């Protein structure tokens with residue numbers, strides 16, 4: 001095999017890392033604070049009010065999603081299969097709300113949630129970190145939380161109505177129906193069977 005006669009110069013990687021100076025830090029901070037403006041005919045006040053309402057709803061949706069999955073993972077007892085599967089169905093439906101809510105806020109020119117910490121500051125639906133929760137208490141708690149979510153959605157719908165934001169309002173209408181259906185299933189599942197076993 002012929003010996004390589006290459007005389008190519010050895011390339012030494014040049015450093016392209018920008019030197020961090022006081023000025024670049026200041027520029028980065030200013031960029032972080034820069035508003036993510038997006039044009040909307042609804043106006044700035046509508047954007048702020050609807051975004052605030054929808055971000056609060058989004059925090060509750062994430063809180064309810066995680067609680068529903070928490071109960072899906074930890075439920076036990078003779079109704080395990082039914083409850084486990086129902087909680088999973090509900091979790092899937094609740095999670096499907098998250099992206100459309102966040103993107104609706106962005107389309108309105110607002111900014112949305114950025115972290116678990118941000119969620120915890122805005123959520124009104126409480127977490128349940130108990131080591132053990134009776135299955136009947138899981139049903140009752142999730143039923144109440146879905147009713148709470150319904151009322152938060154109705155309040156957000158009112159704000160959308162004030163600004164004629166029909167797109168957000170129509171999404172909310174479907175989510176209210178879904179939340180009411182989940183509450184209905186949870187309530188009926190929690191009823192005690194009668195003496196005939198039905």
Ligand SMILES: [Fe+2]
Nearest residue numbers: 072073084088
């Ligand atoms: Fe699962």
